[in-house]
Amino acid sequence: MTGDDPLRATAVENLTELDAHVELKNLADEIAEHDRRYHRDDDPAIADAEYDALRQRNTAIEQRFPHLERPDSPSKSVGATVAQGFRKVTHAVPMLSLGNAFEDEDVQEFLTRIRRFLSLDEDEPVEIVAEPKIDGLSVSLRYEKGKFVRGATRGDGTTGEDITANLRTLDGVPKEISGEVPDVLEVRGEVYMRKDDFAALNQRQQENGAKVFANPRNAAAGSLRQLDTAVTAARPLSLFAYAWGEISAPLAETHAGFIERLKGWGFPVNPETRLCASIEEILEHYTRINEGRAGLPYDIDGMVYKVNRLDWQERLGFVSRAPRWAIAHKFPAEKVQTMLKAISIQVGRTGSLTPVADLEPVTVGGVVVSRATLHNEDEIARKDVRVGDTVIVQRAGDVIPQVVETIMDKRPADSRPYVFPETCPECDSHAVREEGEAARRCTGGLICPAQAVERLKHFVSRNAFDIEGLGGKHIEAFWTDGLIKTPADIFRLDGHREAIAEREGWGGKSADNLVAALDDKKTIPLDRFIYALGIRQIGTATARLLAKQYGSLGGWMEAMDQAQDRESESYQDLTNIDGIGPSMAEDLLAFFEEPHNRDVLADLAALLTVEDFVAPDTGSSPVAGKTVVFTGTLETMSRGEAKARAEALGAKVAGSVSKKTDYVVAGPGAGSKAKKAEELGVTTLSEEDWLALVGQA
Ligand code: IVH
Numbered sequence: 001m002t003g004d005d006p007l008r009a010t011a012v013e014n015l016t017e018l019d020a021h022v023e024l025k026n027l028a029d030e031i032a033e034h035d036r037r038y039h040r041d042d043d044p045a046i047a048d049a050e051y052d053a054l055r056q057r058n059t060a061i062e063q064r065f066p067h068l069e070r071p072d073s074p075s076k077s078v079g080a081t082v083a084q085g086f087r088k089v090t091h092a093v094p095m096l097s098l099g100n101a102f103e104d105e106d107v108q109e110f111l112t113r114i115r116r117f118l119s120l121d122e123d124e125p126v127e128i129v130a131e132p133k134i135d136g137l138s139v140s141l142r143y144e145k146g147k148f149v150r151g152a153t154r155g156d157g158t159t160g161e162d163i164t165a166n167l168r169t170l171d172g173v174p175k176e177i178s179g180e181v182p183d184v185l186e187v188r189g190e191v192y193m194r195k196d197d198f199a200a201l202n203q204r205q206q207e208n209g210a211k212v213f214a215n216p217r218n219a220a221a222g223s224l225r226q227l228d229t230a231v232t233a234a235r236p237l238s239l240f241a242y243a244w245g246e247i248s249a250p251l252a253e254t255h256a257g258f259i260e261r262l263k264g265w266g267f268p269v270n271p272e273t274r275l276c277a278s279i280e281e282i283l284e285h286y287t288r289i290n291e292g293r294a295g296l297p298y299d300i301d302g303m304v305y306k307v308n309r310l311d312w313q314e315r316l317g318f319v320s321r322a323p324r325w326a327i328a329h330k331f332p333a334e335k336v337q338t339m340l341k342a343i344s345i346q347v348g349r350t351g352s353l354t355p356v357a358d359l360e361p362v363t364v365g366g367v368v369v370s371r372a373t374l375h376n377e378d379e380i381a382r383k384d385v386r387v388g389d390t391v392i393v394q395r396a397g398d399v400i401p402q403v404v405e406t407i408m409d410k411r412p413a414d415s416r417p418y419v420f421p422e423t424c425p426e427c428d429s430h431a432v433r434e435e436g437e438a439a440r441r442c443t444g445g446l447i448c449p450a451q452a453v454e455r456l457k458h459f460v461s462r463n464a465f466d467i468e469g470l471g472g473k474h475i476e477a478f479w480t481d482g483l484i485k486t487p488a489d490i491f492r493l494d495g496h497r498e499a500i501a502e503r504e505g506w507g508g509k510s511a512d513n514l515v516a517a518l519d520d521k522k523t524i525p526l527d528r529f530i531y532a533l534g535i536r537q538i539g540t541a542t543a544r545l546l547a548k549q550y551g552s553l554g555g556w557m558e559a560m561d562q563a564q565d566r567e568s569e570s571y572q573d574l575t576n577i578d579g580i581g582p583s584m585a586e587d588l589l590a591f592f593e594e595p596h597n598r599d600v601l602a603d604l605a606a607l608l609t610v611e612d613f614v615a616p617d618t619g620s621s622p623v624a625g626k627t628v629v630f631t632g633t634l635e636t637m638s639r640g641e642a643k644a645r646a647e648a649l650g651a652k653v654a655g656s657v658s659k660k661t662d663y664v665v666a667g668p669g670a671g672s673k674a675k676k677a678e679e680l681g682v683t684t685l686s687e688e689d690w691l692a693l694v695g696q697a
Helices: 017-040 050-062 104-118 164-168 195-207 216-224 230-235 255-265 279-295 310-316 376-382 448-459 472-480 493-501 508-520 526-532 538-552 551-563 568-574 582-593 595-607 641-650 672-678 687-693
Strands: 087-089 126-135 135-146 145-154 159-161 183-191 238-247 274-276 300-307 326-328 334-347 352-364 367-373 390-395 402-407 440-442 524-525 607-609 628-633 652-654 665-666 682-687
Touching: 017 050, 087 508, 104 279, 104 300, 104 310, 126 255, 126 279, 126 326, 135 164, 135 216, 135 238, 135 352, 145 164, 216 230, 216 310, 230 687, 238 255, 255 310, 274 279, 279 300, 279 538, 300 310, 300 595, 334 402, 352 390, 367 376, 367 390, 367 402, 448 472, 493 508, 508 607, 524 526, 524 538, 526 538, 526 551, 538 551, 538 682, 551 582, 582 595, 641 652, 665 672, 672 682, 682 687
Parallel strands: 524 607, 628 652, 628 665, 665 682
Antiparallel strands: 087 159, 126 274, 126 300, 135 145, 135 183, 145 159, 183 238, 300 326, 334 352, 334 390, 352 367, 352 440, 390 402
């Protein structure tokens, strides 16, 4: 989404209030979707770092515009929403997350904050328990009078899913605990899958043609949240216990004491847990675990430090979603070397070309990696990555591995710099790159197979051709079966009437209805037609502006041809349309420049009747058809209102003055535009004159 969306590319400090409003809505929707994919479907679509960036952007916008914070803001929730199918469980004590430390200094600050908060003397020691941060999913296990009665996922931190039956199948979950046990005891911990179990499971999945998991964490999550308990039972899941929720009696005086009790009750606890008396000891333990990390039988992504004294934990309490008494110290991303065999180009649904490294398969963080992203053209050039290079690949618990750098010493003597293709590997159309954009983009939108289905769906969508009975699903099916390739093929579907009638879910009547609906839409207003083409940045409003400006399909096509010359008057006219900026103009012209698109247009023009734009009835308006430019400060109305009123009277409102301008309405403070009007001999009116002219004085 990032590369396509001008709003997303705008820095937070440059957003207008309206932008921010729209962007917060977009972010809330996107983050919720990613949360669903990650937590509920175990099928994340973006890397963790990208996800974090979305959340950070959301927070930054909310900080700038606190009054715009939405009720469903992602900053209000910890993670997933509850999946359908499991009963909801409200956690008596919320399940929170942890703040992050990346550098040693962050750990030092964490300790300083604690000392300050508790007003400790300088020589008072603060003991810390350091334990590995397990990369799995957290669960809460509830015991009543020593019996395991309910197990739940974290969910959004407040409400999780009841997965009691599934958790019962884990060996690590005691079904009954004895000895001195509080009447109510909630033990919290991490369910994970061992690396060897993960490898074996994936092997089995592959052999059975079933879903192969990207990493042990996803495998654990997918296995635990099965509606069929038998499936969970067959999956090798493990547990480490490390915290508690609701309890009816105190458990210990220290975290270390609590861990001992857990052990006594039979819960698995992590053997790498250490009680540390100083920051040196903490960091030493951190380094030791990090260095031996690849040899651990399970994935970890950092260490968790917890204040040992529970009375201090109590006093320290929480800030928003995380405790003050604990922090996660993340490990740097795991990196390995491997050979880059080839660079291939992937074409996204919006036409963006993404370079992908085909690698000699290598294990990074317990996952075999054979492809990694190279991001874009500039990144390849910056790192000077070449085919045949030995490269460093990193995967930071992320879903998408990346090529970090190339090792120059190992470069073959005959290597050549990589040349980024200027045509689309899918359809051979030109791939262009606009100023300020990272991605090169295929311009063959209408014929490029990588983009075709999306384009065709757009073509028949509600604001475009809106063909009754022909929805996105049908388009996909017809495309897959080769009935349609280009937009014009849609109007040739009548030739496939018999075949369609025989398709599942169709029948003769539906096929006839479709043929009639297609016939009905063979005549279409110009603005709808323009919008249907799915040209980048050309939405319904812009399509209307173009239709209004150029009047007819022929007029528009001719003007676009002439405007290819950036010095021409046609180009001037195009960028003069109020609401069309240079970037939109470039997208329009790139579309017309691509021969494949012109073929499609010609094909459509031969099949359809595109109606000329009909200006709304403006009666005897004296300014109908006239081009007006407003400049300077208007006194009786805002610029926006002036524009709307003028348009309602049939005038065209332009952003700059040219020979074609009929009137310049100049308020106080009018500068260069008024001057230009004078030079060109264009009639200049005061606001009062204008109101008198249009009879609104
Ligand atoms: S303590 C109130 N200890 O990390 C704090 N969490 O980023 C409770 N995690 O949601 C968490 N290993 O899923 C704690 N040794 C450990 C952990 C651990 C993994 C996970 C847990 C938590 C997340 C926070």
